Amino acid sequence: MRPRKTILCVEDNEQVLSVRKFLLETRGYRVLAMSTAAEALEYLQGAAQGSVDLLMADLILPQMDGNELIRKAKQVHPTLPTLLVSGTVTSFDRAAAADAFLPKGACTPAEVLDRIRILVARKRGPKKQVQSVGVEAAPVQVAMAS
Template structure:
């Protein structure tokens, strides 16, 4: 049997000090790596190479990471993208997801965490349009219309607060992945907007109450004791 080809990562960053150390690490982790120094070079590489995932810095000359994602999504090119953002800028994290990125990672970061994020994104995007870019998410009687911010259970509309809908959206777009409360705070609130991780627990409680999801026998949202939460149901794009 012929072994499967290594997934190809397009690493985009204008700092040679980063690409010269990170590219070999990714190769040692089992990936093939193509390097570009800005968004324009990245688009050229995407035109000539078979790229499985893009890992791109946000702040770059010529064409930055956010505009790179926007161009790809406008052209309905669904190569998954992880954006590398400044860890202290919550607006960048929100913008990364709004622009169509599949995930983000704050700088500075640990290379092993980046490898884990790459593998997780590849698992959930292989074989079609990624969930993060789908207009509707469906899971065992639960429907989330992302544009209208409307939620239905078995066809019946359910009223949720905007933050609860945002949390449901994030969990459904990352099914099967365990998210710590701290990570959810960083992704959806920004640490400066929430004093305690109880903010996440309150929104999970709201989701369970309104959706009718029993925490003892969860249909959708599962508590991972001592860690956080994950979306347990199978999700498909609508």
């Protein structure tokens, strides 16, 4: 059996965090659920390189937003794939620090899981272009490096 991929999930809404954790754990991921950006950064600063496979964060968080969290996380773990999720913003412009962006409620759980699978799979490979999923989403396309 393959080792489970670890996702650091940051969400200040306990109910959303619980649902997201359940969804990911039932698909075989190991989930580190945290409710603040500071808590996530503290964890990442003590974590070994490569021990976290994806940082999934809400855009709107208290004290430090998801963009800032991702910028600081990438200083500690430069190759860490990141996914920003927001229920209030439907444009990737506000989520420029992340590798990918998903609007809450506009994506099915299957689309979220597919995007996570793609980001986790490309973690150790070269940087690839991943199209942002918007409200009027076209099929997800991933350019594969030759």
